[in-house]
Amino acid sequence: MPTSPALRRMADFDLGPEQRAVRETVREFAEKEILPHVERHEREERYPTELVAKLVPMGLIAPMIPEEYGGSFVDVVTYGIICEELARVDWVVASVVSVMNSLVVSSIRAHGTEAQRERWLPPMARGEVLCSACLTEPGGGTDLGNLRTTARKVDGGYRIEGTKVFISHAAHAGLFLVVATLDRSRKHRGVTAFLVDPRSTAGITIRDFPMRTLKRDNLAEVHFEDAFVPDDALLGEEGGGFPVLGAALDMGRFSVAARCVGQAQRCLDLAIPYATLREAFGQKIGEFQMIQQKIADMVCRTEAARQVVYRLGRMKDAGIERATLEASLAKLMASEAATQNALDAIQIHGGYGLSAEYEVGRLLLEAKALEFGEGTSELHRKLVAEFALGIRKQ
Numbered sequence: 001m002p003t004s005p006a007l008r009r010m011a012d013f014d015l016g017p018e019q020r021a022v023r024e025t026v027r028e029f030a031e032k033e034i035l036p037h038v039e040r041h042e043r044e045e046r047y048p049t050e051l052v053a054k055l056v057p058m059g060l061i062a063p064m065i066p067e068e069y070g071g072s073f074v075d076v077v078t079y080g081i082i083c084e085e086l087a088r089v090d091w092v093v094a095s096v097v098s099v100m101n102s103l104v105v106s107s108i109r110a111h112g113t114e115a116q117r118e119r120w121l122p123p124m125a126r127g128e129v130l131c132s133a134c135l136t137e138p139g140g141g142t143d144l145g146n147l148r149t150t151a152r153k154v155d156g157g158y159r160i161e162g163t164k165v166f167i168s169h170a171a172h173a174g175l176f177l178v179v180a181t182l183d184r185s186r187k188h189r190g191v192t193a194f195l196v197d198p199r200s201t202a203g204i205t206i207r208d209f210p211m212r213t214l215k216r217d218n219l220a221e222v223h224f225e226d227a228f229v230p231d232d233a234l235l236g237e238e239g240g241g242f243p244v245l246g247a248a249l250d251m252g253r254f255s256v257a258a259r260c261v262g263q264a265q266r267c268l269d270l271a272i273p274y275a276t277l278r279e280a281f282g283q284k285i286g287e288f289q290m291i292q293q294k295i296a297d298m299v300c301r302t303e304a305a306r307q308v309v310y311r312l313g314r315m316k317d318a319g320i321e322r323a324t325l326e327a328s329l330a331k332l333m334a335s336e337a338a339t340q341n342a343l344d345a346i347q348i349h350g351g352y353g354l355s356a357e358y359e360v361g362r363l364l365l366e367a368k369a370l371e372f373g374e375g376t377s378e379l380h381r382k383l384v385a386e387f388a389l390g391i392r393k394q
Contacts, residue, residue: 014310019078026085029058035089038216039359045215047172052096056127060086064101064251066109069117070125076251077313080258084306087259088266091366092217095168096130098255104131104177107193107248111236116195120175129174133252134164134196134222135245144179144245145188149224151180153238157230158194160203163223170206170220174199178224179241191241194233203227213365246322249374253327254316256374257309260334263367264302267341270360271295271348285348294344301337308333322394325387332380338367 015023034051041048055061063079065071074082079101087094105124108117123129137148149162160180170176176196183190198204205223236244272295275286285291312326342364346353354361371377386392 015077015081019081022074022078023081023085025058026060026082027088029054029060030086030089030093034086034093038090039362041092041216042362043215045218047216047218048090048092049172051090051093052130053127055093055097061097061127062101062105062121062125063097064105064109065121065125069121071121072125075313076254076316077310080254080309080313083255083258084262084265084309087262088269089262091214091259091263091370092168094259094262095217098252098259099133099168100124100131102251102255103133103248104175106251107177107235107244108195110247111193111240111244112195113232115232116235120195124175130169130172131175131177132167132170132173132220132222134167134170134176134178136164136166138163138165144191144242147179147181147184147191149178149180150184151182151192151194153182154228157228157233160194160196160224160227160229163221165209165221167209167220167222168217170198170222171208171218176222177235179245180224182238186239188242189239191245192238193235193241193244194229195235196227196229196233201227201229213362214369246324250312250323250327251316253331253374254309254312256370257305257312257327257330257334260331260338260367260370261302261306261309263338263363263370264298264305264334264341267338267345267360267363268295268298268302270358270363271298271341271345275348291348294348298341298344301333301341305330305334305337324383324392324394328375328380328383328387331374332377332384335367335371336377339364339371342367 033054037051059072060082062071063074063082066073083094083098086097108120135144139148149160151158151160160178162180176198178194178196179191181190182192203225204227207221209219209221211219275291275295276284278285309330312323312330315323315326342360345360346364349358349360352358
């Protein structure tokens with residue numbers, strides 16, 4: 001469903017010709033190859049393995065992997081556009097790209113050894129290895145300094161014990177980024193990161209995590225029961241998990257925010273034509289001022305979020321390693337824009353907004369899930385306020 005020329009002009013005004021071409025290419029690919037299958041996959045609770053495979057020849061699976069390792073390395077803004085356009089059509093396919101590139105690839109590039117980069121990046125670029133980030137725990141995902149999953153040093157490696165929840169792609173992943181603590185009393189100074197091969201590591205159990213939405217994502221609960229990982233699984237240094245996660249979370253929040261922009265745009269793309277076709281009281285509902293106000297608010301939210309997200313991408317392209325404030329701003333604004341746009345789109349659709357015939361109801365649940373992922377809105381408001389008050393420094 002094409003976006004109106006006026007809205008397309010706003011979205012593309014400050015992009016270069018190559019970035020605009022990427023947007024058009026990814027949008028055309030997503031609408032043709034992915035969109036026709038999304039609702040069916042949701043009903044069947046089917047993970048989109050075949051759709052993910054189609055990303056590989058397009059160079060969309062590994063936009064943050066350098067070319068020397070087989071990737072299709074692009075600038076960060078272009079990477080955000082890829083995430084945005086994929087998420088405009090399918091949350092799950094976009095999540096595959098986001099988790100792999102923002103969390104795992106960026107961590108390996110910044111903190112991995114050359115042996116780790118040689119081992120993992122090429123098969124990821126070929127689509128042979130998908131990734132999961134095992135961060136969130138039953139007691140909460142926001143407070144990473146209070147992890148309960150432990151790593152105990154033994155001869156030749158570590159023994160990991162604990163549980164992770166809400167883990168995307170776990171049953172389909174060939175690589176886990178796992179954080180555990182070597183000493184809970186040391187809080188964040190005990191947190192340590194590991195690259196874990198779930199296919200060859202005994203003591204890992206993956207179970208379905210029951211969800212009311214995102215059935216096709218196969219969200220999982222991952223249990224580590226005395227799971228041995230060798231010394232070369234250590235990513236960075238012992239107790240150095242927070243530096244590993246710091247820049248990775250900036251990028252993770254960037255890509256999630258970009259995905260939220262895509263979902264906010266999708267709500268607009270669905271609400272506008274419906275408002276121009278649906279009639280009530282002898283006129284198109286889009287001619288009523290209350291509906292026009294909703295459309296205007298949806299446009300403003302989407303464009304404001306998009307510009308904040310792109311600004312964060314440009315900061316990363318300029319080499320700014322830590323942009324915690326800007327990442328929180330982008331994640332907060334974009335995720336709440338996606339949720340409110342979905343609510344407004346449902347209201348414009350009326351009762352049909354909750355019917356299986358229209359996708360806007362599903363978009364609401366997915367957008368709400370993105371409000372929680374990569375830090376809740378409450379966390380990001382706290383961070384923004386602390387930066388503004390001078391309590392926290394970059």
